[in-house]
Amino acid sequence: MITLTLKQPPTVPLEAESITPDLMVAASNAEIRALPVFHGKRQCRLDEYFDVDGDRSDQIVVRGDAAKVKWLGRGMTRGAIRVEGNAGMHLGAYMKGGAIEVTGSGSDWIGAEMKAGSIHVHGNVGGQIGAAYRGSLQGMRGGVIRVGGSAGLEIGMRMRRGLIIVEGKVRDFAGLQMKGGTICLMQGAELRTGAWMIRGTIISLAPIPLLPTFSHACDGHPVVLRLLAKKLAQLGLSLPFSEHDGLYRQYSGDFSVPGRGELFVWQPNAA
Amino acid sequence: MLRITGGRVYDPAHGLNGVVRDVCIDGGKIVEQVTGGRVIDAAGMIVFPGGVDVHTHVAGGALNFARAMTPENQRSAVPFLHKEKLRAGIGGPTPTTFATGYLYAGMGYTTVNEAAVPVLSAKHTHEELRDTPIVDKSMCILMANNEIMLDLLEAGEYERAKHVVGWMINAAKSYGVKAVNPGGVTAWKWGKNASKMNEVVTGYNSLTPAMIVGGLARICDDLGLPHPMHLHCNNLGAPGNIETTLETMKAVDGARCHMAHLQFHAYGGDEWETMRSESVTLANYFNTHPNFTADAGAVLFGNAVTITADGPWQHLLYQLTGRKWGNLDVENETGCGIVPYTYKGSNLVNAIQWAVGLELLLLIDDPWRIYLTTDHPNGACFWRYPEIIHMLMNADFRREQVKKLPAKAIQRTVIADLDREYSLFEIAIIISAGPARALGMKNKGHLGVGADADVTIYNQNPDGEMMFRYPRYVLKGGEVVVEEGDLKNSVEGRQFLVEPSFDPAIEEFLRPLFQQHYTMSFENYPVEMERVEHPEVMECSLE
Numbered sequence: 001m002i003t004l005t006l007k008q009p010p011t012v013p014l015e016a017e018s019i020t021p022d023l024m025v026a027a028s029n030a031e032i033r034a035l036p037v038f039h040g041k042r043q044c045r046l047d048e049y050f051d052v053d054g055d056r057s058d059q060i061v062v063r064g065d066a067a068k069v070k071w072l073g074r075g076m077t078r079g080a081i082r083v084e085g086n087a088g089m090h091l092g093a094y095m096k097g098g099a100i101e102v103t104g105s106g107s108d109w110i111g112a113e114m115k116a117g118s119i120h121v122h123g124n125v126g127g128q129i130g131a132a133y134r135g136s137l138q139g140m141r142g143g144v145i146r147v148g149g150s151a152g153l154e155i156g157m158r159m160r161r162g163l164i165i166v167e168g169k170v171r172d173f174a175g176l177q178m179k180g181g182t183i184c185l186m187q188g189a190e191l192r193t194g195a196w197m198i199r200g201t202i203i204s205l206a207p208i209p210l211l212p213t214f215s216h217a218c219d220g221h222p223v224v225l226r227l228l229a230k231k232l233a234q235l236g237l238s239l240p241f242s243e244h245d246g247l248y249r250q251y252s253g254d255f256s257v258p259g260r261g262e263l264f265v266w267q268p269n270a271a
Numbered sequence: 272m273l274r275i276t277g278g279r280v281y282d283p284a285h286g287l288n289g290v291v292r293d294v295c296i297d298g299g300k301i302v303e304q305v306t307g308g309r310v311i312d313a314a315g316m317i318v319f320p321g322g323v324d325v326h327t328h329v330a331g332g333a334l335n336f337a338r339a340m341t342p343e344n345q346r347s348a349v350p351f352l353h354k355e356k357l358r359a360g361i362g363g364p365t366p367t368t369f370a371t372g373y374l375y376a377g378m379g380y381t382t383v384n385e386a387a388v389p390v391l392s393a394k395h396t397h398e399e400l401r402d403t404p405i406v407d408k409s410m411c412i413l414m415a416n417n418e419i420m421l422d423l424l425e426a427g428e429y430e431r432a433k434h435v436v437g438w439m440i441n442a443a444k445s446y447g448v449k450a451v452n453p454g455g456v457t458a459w460k461w462g463k464n465a466s467k468m469n470e471v472v473t474g475y476n477s478l479t480p481a482m483i484v485g486g487l488a489r490i491c492d493d494l495g496l497p498h499p500m501h502l503h504c505n506n507l508g509a510p511g512n513i514e515t516t517l518e519t520m521k522a523v524d525g526a527r528c529h530m531a532h533l534q535f536h537a538y539g540g541d542e543w544e545t546m547r548s549e550s551v552t553l554a555n556y557f558n559t560h561p562n563f564t565a566d567a568g569a570v571l572f573g574n575a576v577t578i579t580a581d582g583p584w585q586h587l588l589y590q591l592t593g594r595k596w597g598n599l600d601v602e603n604e605t606g607c608g609i610v611p612y613t614y615k616g617s618n619l620v621n622a623i624q625w626a627v628g629l630e631l632l633l634l635i636d637d638p639w640r641i642y643l644t645t646d647h648p649n650g651a652c653f654w655r656y657p658e659i660i661h662m663l664m665n666a667d668f669r670r671e672q673v674k675k676l677p678a679k680a681i682q683r684t685v686i687a688d689l690d691r692e693y694s695l696f697e698i699a700i701i702i703s704a705g706p707a708r709a710l711g712m713k714n715k716g717h718l719g720v721g722a723d724a725d726v727t728i729y730n731q732n733p734d735g736e737m738m739f740r741y742p743r744y745v746l747k748g749g750e751v752v753v754e755e756g757d758l759k760n761s762v763e764g765r766q767f768l769v770e771p772s773f774d775p776a777i778e779e780f781l782r783p784l785f786q787q788h789y790t791m792s793f794e795n796y797p798v799e800m801e802r803v804e805h806p807e808v809m810e811c812s813l814e
Contacts, residue, residue: 133342133346135340135342135344136343
C-alpha cells in the first residue's frame, strides 16, 4: 500500500493526474516521489506536496484535505484509491477500472467520461458527475458512481451507460441529455430532471417537479427495478419495489427531443 | 546563401523529372549559382517545390466559431507547446493559427489559399493570417451572394457590378473571388436554397444562379485577376447533383473557372439510397473543356468539421445527422454553416464520396488542372494529404482499401476498375506546380531561377504516406524551417493581394447603400493596408 499524506492544502489547485495505481504499481518510492504534479503552470515533484510511504502497489491512500487536488485517479484501470479527506475536481475522470473511495466530500466532474470502475464519495459532491466534458458526444459509459451526500447540477449529463446513485438531494438538470444508463435519486431532485433525455432510466424516490414534456405512461412495479434493487442491496442501499410499500409512476420523455427515456417516481402507499 | 546538392529534382514547370542537380538559393530566391553558404547534401533524396494548397479553410470568423463549437476536438488534439522559436497552439481539425502554419510547413507546404472570406469580416481573417506563420497566404472573398452585386446583375448593370467586385477585392485586401452556392446563400436568408440553375432566386424577380455564375466568371476575367472565379457549385452534396454541375459549367460559358472540391458535385442517383458516382461523366466533360481547373475535395474516413458558406446545405446536414450545428449570417453578403461530421467506411454515402474523390484524381487526364485538396476541414484534415498521395501512387494499396468498402458502394463507383498510378512528377504537379499556376502565382510551384525559394526535400520511401508526411527539410523563402524532420525555425509569411482597377465613382454608388443596409459604416468597411502583414501586390493582367 502507498500512503500519500498532503503536507498542506495547496493554495492554487494541484493537478495530480499522476496519482493513479497504474503509475505507482511498479514504481519505487523514489520514483513515486518524483512523479510530476502541476501547481498552476509550474511542474513540481509529488513529494513537494505529499509525504510518500510505500512503493510498488496499486492500493493508494491519500490523507489530508485534498479539496484542491484535482484529477486523482484520472484514467486509472486497476487498483484502488482511498481518500481520507476531501477530493478535488475531476476525481476518477476517464477511469477504466478499479475503485475510488472518498470519506469526505468531492467536487465537480467526478467520473466524467468514465468507462468502468467504481467511485464512492461519502460526503457531498458538486455537479456534472459522470457527465460529458463540454462538446463531447457522451459522458460515462459504464461503472458505478455512488454519492452519500448531496449533488449539484447536471449529474449524468449525456451519460451513455452506467449507474449513478445519489443518496442526498440533487439539484437541477439531473440526467440532462441522457443517452442511457441509470440514475437513482434517493431523495429526489430540484428542477428539470431528465431535460432533453433520449434514453436511460431515472428513478426518484421522492416526488419531483416534472417538465411538461414528460407524460405519465403507467403505474406499476417494473421487474427491472426489482433487479436493480438487488444490485443496490449489495451496496447496502435499499430501493423500494414491493406492492406492499407503494408503486412507481412511470413517465416517458423528454418529448421535446423526442426522447424515449423513462422516469420512475416512487409513490409510497398511504401510511 | 544555400545550395541543395545531389537531390533528384522534380520541377514539372521546367520539365525536370527526377534530374539530379543542384538547387541554389540566395536572398530568398532560386538563383543560377551560389558560392559559399550552407550546403544541404540531398543525395538520394527527392526535391520538390514547396506545396501549394489552393483550397482550404484556416482563418477567420467561421473557423473561429468552429473552434469554439468543438471544445472536444481541442481536448483530443495534438498540443503545440511553445518553444524558443515556436508559439503554442492546438492541432485537431480546426487548428489554432500558429499550429496551422506549423502543420502545413511540417508537411512541406509553403503557400496556402484561404478559400472563403466574407468582406465584412475580412479584418478577422487578416488578423488570423498574420498569426499563421511560415506559409505565404492569399484569400478569396465571397461575392456570389453579395446582394449589392446581385441587384446589379439582375438589373443588367454589368459594368457597375464589375466595378463593385473590383472595389470589394481592393477593400478586403484580397487575392480573388469565391462563389459559394450562387443565389443559395442569399435565399437561405429566407429559409430557402437555390438548387436549380435556371430558377429565380428567392427574393429576386429574374435573377437565376446561372446568371450569377456567368456574370461573376466574366467579371473575374474582365478584371484580369490572376486566379479565376473560384466556384463552389449549387446543390453541393446532393444525390443527382451532376446535372447541376454540368449546367453550371455550361453557364460559365467559356470563361476561366476554378471549381472547388469537385468531389462533392459528382453524384448521380436521385436520393440517398440510389446515390452513385458520376465521376466518369464529370471527368469527361472536364477533360474536354480546358477553361476549367478544379481541386479534388477528397474525403477520408474519420472526423471532420464541415465549415462552409453553404448555409442551407449545412442545415440539411444537421437534420440528417443530429450533430451540433452553427449557423452564422453575414448581413447582405453571405453566411456560414458549421456541423462536425464523421465519415465512416461502413456508411454507403461516405464510401461513395471516398471513391469519387480518388476517381476524379484518376480520371481527369491532365494533372495540371486537378489538384489535391480535401476542402479542409470539410472532407478530411489537410495533414492527411499524404494518405491520398499514397493511394494515388500505389494502385495495389488503393485496391486493398477499396475492398473494405460496402459491396453496394463498389457497385455504385468505378474506383475498383482504375489502375492508374501517379508518378512523383505528377504528384509534384497536383500538390505544387498546378495549384501555383491556377492561382497565377508566377514565383511559386517551381524551382526555376527567380522562383521563391520554397523547397521541400523528402527521403525516398515506397510508402508515399510516410514520405510526404515527414519531409526531411523544408525551406521557406530560403530559410530552413524543418530540419531532419523537425520544425526548428519559424519565419513570417507574406500575403498576396491584387488591386484590380475599378471606377472610383463606384464609391458614390456604394455609400448610400451602406447607409441604408449595413450596420457597419462605409468608412469602417475597407481593410487598412496596415492590418495586412507583409503584403505583396500581384498584377492583374488585362489583355
